[in-house]
Amino acid sequence: MIELRKIAQDCPEQDCSRQVAKDLRAAFSASIPGRIVGGELTTIDKYPSIVQVDSFGPNSGTWSQSCGANILNAYYVLSAAHCFAGRTYDPSLRRIRAGTSYRNTGGIISYVLREHNHPSYGKRGFDGDITVVRLHNALVYSPVVQRGTIIYQDGVIPDYMPVVHAGWGRTTQGGLLSPQLRDVVIYVINRELCAERYLTLNPPGIVTENMICAGLLDIGGRDACQGDSGGPLYYGNIIVGIVSWGHGCANETFPGLSTAVAPYSDWIAATAV
Template identity: 60%
Template sequence: MAVLALLTVALLAGSAYSSPNASRIVGGTETSIEKFPSIVAIEHYSIFSGTWGQSCAANVLTSRYVLSAAHCFAGLFYHISYRRFRAGSSVRHNGGVVIYAEAAFNHPSYGQLGADGDISVVRLMGPLTYSPVIQQAAIPPQGFQIPDNLPVVHAGWGHTTEGGSSSEVLLETTIFTINNQLCAARYLTLPIPRVVTSNMICAGILDIGGKDACQGDSGGPLYLGDVLVGVVSWGHGCANETFPGVSTAVSPYTNWILSTAV
């Protein structure tokens, strides 16, 4: 916890999908785990097929804790034993090290207001060993506000088109933060309105689209520089020009994360 807290202080000193269950990289380019060593793949066990498959992503907080989306640790057939993590590999389903989940702590507000509070701290069964391909993420201090129109980056193994296939290799894409009030107003125009809260970050290429996280990217990172400012949460389809992708902002939950990842 002490190391994680120092990361938040360092940032402060240096700074002047269709449903929430659609684990949501479109318009991406191939990248490597060496560039994004804090991302890990989440694999889930299917009780129907008896096999493991990559379903979400997470971000290394400490050697024993990762940060992801709460909806990756919920649902009708969810059980903690059906989740494991693959760290240190650029390739989906292959390489790196695999560690099982021991316990997931979804934020207490999750499920009370749409996708608000869609964030989870997960404890691993054993410790990760840091290396050039496994490193902890820096997170922002509590209450850090991200300006509009800043370039931010998604990385993940999710679908490369809406309703398409997952990527076999790690991809990245750069998009831009979008004004929260504007984003919220747009989502209210859907036939079934969706609520965008102040605890969320909207990002995309507004009125153009073409770049976004997609199915399989949920819980994965939204980076501002080298700092993890968001975890992929939900959206209306993928890479939609009118409705930007939505990530859970990390900074409203920093104090909770620090108190949980101990």
Template identity: 55%
Template sequence: MAKLVCVLFLVAAVACANAVPNRIVGGNPTVIENYPSIVQVESRTGIIWGQSCAASILNTRFVVSAAHCFAGILNTRNRRIRAGTSNRASGGVVVSINRIVNHPTYGSNQMDGDISVIQLASALVYNDRIQQVPIVPQGFELPDNLPVVHSGWGATSQGGLASAILRDVTIYTINHDVCASRYASLLFPRRVTQNMICAGILDVGGKDACQGDSGGPLYYDGILVGIVSWGRGCADPVYPGVSTKVASYTDWIVQTVSSL
């Protein structure tokens, strides 16, 4: 796995070096210093703001998340991000959103293309709680049974309440064909495309992302390899959680950040 390369967004340049719809189910409490690139996405209903999704910091002016977190009637004035805090909906720094760019294929093939680049209205300031994330290179294929990590503030059980503090959980990548065939067998089949990663504890369950974790990171060794997208419930033993495969969109992310 030493061949993994990190893509660092430094203004519009890309530097390469050796890389060192959810609350977490079956995980443990953690602190933002362990995951300083994760931020909360908050939505406003009336005058009330609440955490609805998560995102990852690309650089001081951009974050990446799931497109389904930024679809629908809520515009940039009703979305913001909160960075640098372990606590849900409190602490850290709050930054408004300037522009949202959902992937152009999102919505045309079920959940394919579920990725969004978000431009912030003002720059983040890096510290031990706020840092950019290295992302996987375009086209990189993760092997099966690789330990990967979710972090977030989502529900700790299907239909449960959101977590008040950041949590994480280690799960494993699952063979794409196995995952795709299981979702295809549903009464209302769901499509698992080559632009998606399945991860969980197959035929055991109990560990997963859940409601409120959407848009948040799936890491391998601190590298962003996936973005929480969808699944059948949470921590289901038969149907693993599905994340957007970042390696299918790395070039698009770079191009989008560079063009704004």
């Protein structure tokens, strides 16, 4: 069974707007360090539904974390389709590591049986960049291995709301991957504005209605980065997005993009059975 939840505001709209404005002012005035990018060290206890996706390198003969994913139930995880696709992709070259704060060490391992990439993936840029992955062996739940909660079908996250990335990705553009789990708070950015920005690229970037744009617009410094793909975008404790793509990392002009989960929630629930 997949756990879905509707988004409910716990404050009146006017009060929420005041709080968001206060949070944004604080974020914009803060110095931005170069981490997840712009985040802090955290532990798996805080995010027990996040897992590492390991890829096997035939040339090196070793496994190494390459993406993130999110536990849906004991046999299925949710990730980005581009982590389970490509010319040389084979499911035997992927596995997941759950229940550890540290990259490439600890936790429990389960190998990938097959992926269910969304049928729309690859037809319009990164639209539909989402996959439900079946594991060979059931995960054993523990305090650090728990299923996540995904947003209800067609749920909407308002602009300017704070959301959180977590992952083991690069801590700067082109930098090193993080040896320990990190998280970072960013803000939802108006999709139409984001789409206009990406259309100025050559070739233009395609931002669709099935994506969430988030970052610190015209400030930069906070974002997911390479190695975070497939990991979660949280609103509270609800998974609302899957890290997908962007133009660089923590770019002030071009915020990062996640696949919005809400357009696919019913498909996810029907697939992960």
